[in-house]
Amino acid sequence: MFDLIIIGSGPAGLSAAVYAKRAGLNMLVIEKDSMSGGQIINTYEVDNYLGIPGINGFDLAMKFREHADKLGAEFAEGMVTGIETISEGTDTKAPVFKVNTEKESYEANTVIIASGAHHSKLGIPGEEEYLGKGVSYCATCDGAFYRGKVAAVNGGGDVAVEDAIFLARFCEKVYLIHRRDELRAAKILQDELFGLPNVEVIWDSVVKEIKGETKVTHLKIENVKDKKESDLNVDGIFVAIGIHPSTDMFADAVGCDDSGYIIAGEDGATDVPGIFVAGDCRKKRLRQIVTAVADGANAVTAVQDFLVGKERA
Numbered sequence: 001m002f003d004l005i006i007i008g009s010g011p012a013g014l015s016a017a018v019y020a021k022r023a024g025l026n027m028l029v030i031e032k033d034s035m036s037g038g039q040i041i042n043t044y045e046v047d048n049y050l051g052i053p054g055i056n057g058f059d060l061a062m063k064f065r066e067h068a069d070k071l072g073a074e075f076a077e078g079m080v081t082g083i084e085t086i087s088e089g090t091d092t093k094a095p096v097f098k099v100n101t102e103k104e105s106y107e108a109n110t111v112i113i114a115s116g117a118h119h120s121k122l123g124i125p126g127e128e129e130y131l132g133k134g135v136s137y138c139a140t141c142d143g144a145f146y147r148g149k150v151a152a153v154n155g156g157g158d159v160a161v162e163d164a165i166f167l168a169r170f171c172e173k174v175y176l177i178h179r180r181d182e183l184r185a186a187k188i189l190q191d192e193l194f195g196l197p198n199v200e201v202i203w204d205s206v207v208k209e210i211k212g213e214t215k216v217t218h219l220k221i222e223n224v225k226d227k228k229e230s231d232l233n234v235d236g237i238f239v240a241i242g243i244h245p246s247t248d249m250f251a252d253a254v255g256c257d258d259s260g261y262i263i264a265g266e267d268g269a270t271d272v273p274g275i276f277v278a279g280d281c282r283k284k285r286l287r288q289i290v291t292a293v294a295d296g297a298n299a300v301t302a303v304q305d306f307l308v309g310k311e312r313a
């Protein structure tokens, strides 16, 4: 029986773990992957986390985890499948929740959901068929396979532009395919991208199909303005069209918006007393490492306030 279970060990979950240990809470972090860090472990450079400009995402994730380990945070590996309310609690008694994983169940008086988000899919023919054979969602993981080759990146946000910049370092040619005529990415990234001689942006275009033989050979592209279709020869495509919250398993437990983001204010309190949310899976304006880390700290403060004066099981 724990005071607090934290689901997820990305920046939000690890920040919550640090604050929880420092608050003297009896806590457990449950992580589905063998490694902590969430999405940042696949980010080759983080340049906007205050005080550590230009740090590699993997290195930053390791620093976060080391910090939590140093304070004695307890971790368990497991894919969480849902949260059950065992008892609702009263003004004087804390509730009890059961957090189920595929193999084990754990009980706690409070829960912080920090399960983050994952890559969105295009949902087009060839995307699943050529996964790992030219289709990737992670340039830092798979980019090295495209040395001297031609790669496409689909998307217009920070991730797509960062991926294109990264791939341009060793690919012969990089196409950035975007559905509009302006990018969503930060200006500083756009400026860097537009200065690269081996990057070509294909504006107002969507990928309709990924084609190949044993591996990807070309993309079917449609210009959304004139509806003209064309083939683009590439060795691979990196899909970077945004993220989707990893909250499907909590949809019955707490209130979510239409996109699946868990609804909560800055304190992370959901519509279920005792269940809190932190990080990218919370409905909010800005999803960055700094806001995830802040969410983790705020949620633990709210957990402490929630438990004051309540008898814990």
Ligand code: NAP
Residues within 6 Å of the ligand: 046, 047, 048, 122, 154, 155, 156, 157, 158, 159, 160, 162, 179, 180, 183, 184, 206, 240, 241, 242, 243, 286, 287, 288
């Ligand atoms: P994002 O900002 O949501 O951008 C997604 C991009 O994909 C948009 O350009 C969007 O087009 C396009 N798109 C969405 N659905 C599409 C579809 N079905 N077909 C074609 N294009 C589609 O996502 P992200 O780049 O993955 O970034 C996620 C979050 O992480 C953002 O908040 C971002 O700021 C943050 N992040 C920050 C940093 C950093 O600060 N260093 C680095 C990485 C990520 P439209 O523009 O037309 O909507």
